Every structure is written in C-alpha cells, then in structure tokens.
Amino acid sequence: MEDAEFDDILDDWFIESLKTYKDLHVYQLEHPTQVIEWTSEKTVCVAGYSLSKNEILELRLPLKLFADENKGLCAERDFKVAHGGFTDGPVRRLRHIPGTRCVVTNDGLSSDLQVWDLGGDDSDVIRRTGSIAGRRNVSERGSRIAARLSSPPQILHGAQSSDIQLTELTSGRTLYKLETDSADPLSSLQFVTDAVFLAGCSNGSVCVADTRTSAAPQLSPPPASSGDSVLWWADASVGPHPSSCRVIRLSSSGQAVVSDLRKLGAVCQAQLDVQTRCCNLDHVRVSWAPMLDDCISVSGFGGVVQIYTTCGWSMELQERQPLFQHRGHVVSSQQTDDSVPVFTTAHIWHPERPRTLLSAASDGSVHVWDWVDPEQSAAGSPIPRT
Structure with a gap:
C-alpha cells in the first residue's frame, strides 16, 4: 500500500471515529501481548509472549478516559507504566488474584504456574515470588487459570478437564x-459464583462443577453441528446465582x-460474520459484556x-451482522503485499x-x-444494566 493511500484510509477512519467512539486511546508496546487483565479499575497487566525474555507490565489507563467533564483540559492522554519486570519465557495466560497485588501466569508450554508480586507504592518492580506445579509435566496448550476473591487466596487451574484443581496460593x-473421566483440552476456565465454575473444552463440551x-460435574456435549476439526471457546455471564x-x-x-447454565441445552444460536479461515486457539476470545444485557x-x-x-x-441458524466493529488495529497498521496480516490477540x-x-x-x-451504539434507541439493542 502506498503511503498516500494509507494516510487517506487512516484519516478517513479517524474522522469516522469522532462519531463512532466516545473515547479512543492508542498505545504501542515494544512487543505484543496476548494477555490483558484488570488489576484495578484504572490499571491493567500485560506481558510479552515471545519464546525469549519478555516484559511484564502494569499500565495505568489514560486519566482523560475517567474525566467525566472537561476532558479537553485533562493533560494525561496516554497509558503510563506503573510497575514492570521481566519473565524468562512467554506469558500465554495471566490472572490477577482479587484483593491482592499478585498475578499468576502460565507459559503455554507446561501446566506449571508462576506467581508474581506486582509491587506497591514503595517499589515499581514486578518480581516473581513462587511457582505452583500442575498435574501434567507436558501440556500442548498450557493451563487455564481462574481466580476468585477468597482468604487465603485460591486459584483454579488445569490443562485438561481431568487436570482441574483448586490450589491455595500461599501454601x-x-x-x-x-x-x-474425560480428558479434553481446555479452552476456558472461570468461576461463575464463589464456588461454581465452568470449564469449556476445545471440542465444544462444557462442564459445570x-x-x-x-x-459429579454437570456435563454438556458439543453442539450437534460440531465437527472433529472444529475448535470451540466458551464464556459464561456472571450473576448472583x-x-x-x-x-x-x-x-x-x-x-x-x-x-442456560442450569440445563446447558441450546437456547438460541447464530452464524457470526467472522473470518473463519484465520483463527488461533490462543487468540480467539468471546466474552459476555458485564454491564450490557444480551451483548457479546x-x-x-x-x-x-x-x-x-x-x-x-x-x-x-441465521447469519448475524455485528452491532459494532473496532477496526483500529487493522487501519492503523500499514500493510504491504508481503507483510504478515495484523490480528487481534486479546480483548x-x-x-x-x-x-x-x-x-x-x-x-x-x-x-x-x-x-457508541449505532442502534442505541432501537428496540432490542443492549442497554446498560442498572
């Protein structure tokens, strides 16, 4: 793509974004991340996933994002590095332990976990403080991790449905x-209440325990139309019960x-307008919106x-179009005929x-x-929960 053509596309998108976004902030890491995890309302943790040494960073979101009035007067428009450190290997999974300054990571190569202290007011260094052994020495895709607010801190982890265990972090x-009896590779693992969790397998089956x-856990087989070569990802909306x-x-x-989590039988379905020819088990994400009804x-x-x-x-099974698309990563990356296409790694x-x-x-x-919801006033569009 010629520079002039790229500039025109970028300019058109930024002009369009004035109407389609309430806020939009862009930050460039030295190396890409496939983990984004909230550590507070205004900070997130990211980490590199190359096979060599990587950074692990806690970033503070732009203060302008949280300015309800007079946003133009807010000088802080960029992300800031609050704490940082280095890992010896890739970080493919990362989970913050609620109520603590700790995160737990997995390298995607084994089922073992690494424990990190994010630092505090007296130190800006993220340092490794321990490890937790998984139930498998070798794992094709590494362990999934889930955490909940508990005292002392506990984490749920596993590479396959038969490997899942709850571990006390300190001891x-x-x-x-x-x-x-099943030993299916996991694609997701999460708590839906303080004690109940959902494990989604890459073959489409899910279990609730x-x-x-x-x-014995509640088990649901893959959807009927699933084939042997099809991969699946899952997410559960979180509620009081x-x-x-x-x-x-x-x-x-x-x-x-x-x-429905109580029966796990299909309630409805759709064919989404996605590029099915290019997806990776570690990069695809599907998530329920925590503050919007009926929105993924x-x-x-x-x-x-x-x-x-x-x-x-x-x-x-009908094809459905997205309500909104964020195209910023593709638009802002200048592509040439021989360049590797940009793909999203996390959200x-x-x-x-x-x-x-x-x-x-x-x-x-x-x-x-x-x-900005283009159909905010239309019947049936997602509205904020109160």
Missing part, C-alpha cells in the same frame, strides 16, 4: 480436584450457541473486535464502564475504546 495445598462438593447465568459457545466456523464481544478472527447483540437470536471489557473495552494486536498495539 500450595490442593483443596479440590475435578473428578471426571461446585468446589464445595465431590459430586447460577440460574441467572448464560453460556456462549463460539466455534472456529463462526457458529455461536447460547445455553468476539476477537481473534482477523484484526477486528466485533460486538454482537444476542437479542433476536433463535434456534434457526477485555471494563468491569464498570458499559461500553469500554481494551484490545491488543499482533503489532504490539493496545487500544482502549468506548464505542
């Missing part, structure tokens, strides 16, 4: 093991299936982040700001953006 003591009991939670399963073919986000299929509303979906919703997301891409770009 390393195993508090719970999932008893199941309670760490307070040794009872499991009965209020829903599960979204997304396949590498673009099929999205919504289930999808990334990892190419260089965009898409927002969909599930309102109006039925059991008939995450802000826990309290309904339409604010952070996203990262393979070129090292990190964006924070607050999108």
Whole structure:
C-alpha cells in the first residue's frame, strides 16, 4: 500500500471515529501481548509472549478516559507504566488474584504456574515470588487459570478437564480436584459464583462443577453441528446465582450457541460474520459484556473486535451482522503485499464502564475504546444494566 493511500484510509477512519467512539486511546508496546487483565479499575497487566525474555507490565489507563467533564483540559492522554519486570519465557495466560497485588501466569508450554508480586507504592518492580506445579509435566496448550476473591487466596487451574484443581496460593495445598473421566483440552476456565465454575473444552463440551462438593460435574456435549476439526471457546455471564447465568459457545466456523447454565441445552444460536479461515486457539476470545444485557464481544478472527447483540437470536441458524466493529488495529497498521496480516490477540471489557473495552494486536498495539451504539434507541439493542 502506498503511503498516500494509507494516510487517506487512516484519516478517513479517524474522522469516522469522532462519531463512532466516545473515547479512543492508542498505545504501542515494544512487543505484543496476548494477555490483558484488570488489576484495578484504572490499571491493567500485560506481558510479552515471545519464546525469549519478555516484559511484564502494569499500565495505568489514560486519566482523560475517567474525566467525566472537561476532558479537553485533562493533560494525561496516554497509558503510563506503573510497575514492570521481566519473565524468562512467554506469558500465554495471566490472572490477577482479587484483593491482592499478585498475578499468576502460565507459559503455554507446561501446566506449571508462576506467581508474581506486582509491587506497591514503595517499589515499581514486578518480581516473581513462587511457582505452583500442575498435574501434567507436558501440556500442548498450557493451563487455564481462574481466580476468585477468597482468604487465603485460591486459584483454579488445569490443562485438561481431568487436570482441574483448586490450589491455595500461599501454601500450595490442593483443596479440590475435578473428578471426571474425560480428558479434553481446555479452552476456558472461570468461576461463575464463589464456588461454581465452568470449564469449556476445545471440542465444544462444557462442564459445570461446585468446589464445595465431590459430586459429579454437570456435563454438556458439543453442539450437534460440531465437527472433529472444529475448535470451540466458551464464556459464561456472571450473576448472583447460577440460574441467572448464560453460556456462549463460539466455534472456529463462526457458529455461536447460547445455553442456560442450569440445563446447558441450546437456547438460541447464530452464524457470526467472522473470518473463519484465520483463527488461533490462543487468540480467539468471546466474552459476555458485564454491564450490557444480551451483548457479546468476539476477537481473534482477523484484526477486528466485533460486538454482537444476542437479542433476536433463535434456534434457526441465521447469519448475524455485528452491532459494532473496532477496526483500529487493522487501519492503523500499514500493510504491504508481503507483510504478515495484523490480528487481534486479546480483548477485555471494563468491569464498570458499559461500553469500554481494551484490545491488543499482533503489532504490539493496545487500544482502549468506548464505542457508541449505532442502534442505541432501537428496540432490542443492549442497554446498560442498572
């Protein structure tokens, strides 16, 4: 692409963004990240994933983002590095332990975990403080990690459904093991309440279990249209009780299936408008919006982040168009005929700001953006929860 043509596309997109974004901030990391994790309302943790030495950073979001009035008078418009350190290997998974200044990471090469202290007011250094052994010496895709607010701190982790265990962080003591005969590789792991968790497998099956009991987990097989070569990702909406939670399963073919957590049978489905020819198990993300009803986000299929509303979906598999697309990572990266296409590596919703997301891409770009719903006043569009 010629420089003049690229400048024109970039200019057109920035002019368009004045109408389609309430806020848009761009930051460039030295190396790309595939982890973005909130450590507070205004800070996130990121880390590199190259096979050599990597940075692990805690970034403070632009203060301008949080200025409700007179945004133009706010001088702080950029991300700031609050704390930083180095890892000896890649960081493929990262989870903050609620109520602490600790994060737990996994390198994607084994099921072992690394524990890190993020530092505090007296130190800007992130340092490794320990490790936790997984149940497998070798793992094809590494361990998934989930955390909850508990005292003392505890983490749930595993590479396969048969490996899942709950570990006390300070002592390393195993508090719970999932008893199941299946050994399917995990694509997601999360708590939906203080004790109940959901494990999504890459073949499309999901299981729901309670760490307070040794009872057999609730199992759901892959959706009926799933094939052997299809990969799946899952996410559960978080509510005060499991009965209020829903599960979204997304396949590498673009099929999205919504289930009720109590029964795990399909409630509705849709065929999403994604680039199914280019996706990676470690990069695709599907997430329920924490502060919007019936709203999901999808990334990892190419260089965009898409927002969909599930309102109006039925059991008939119909193609659905995104409600909104963040194209900033692709537009701001100048592509040539022989360059490697930019793809998104991670995204995450802000826990309290309904339409604010952070996203990262393979070129090292990190964006924070607050999108404007083009159909905000239309019936059936997602509205902020009260």
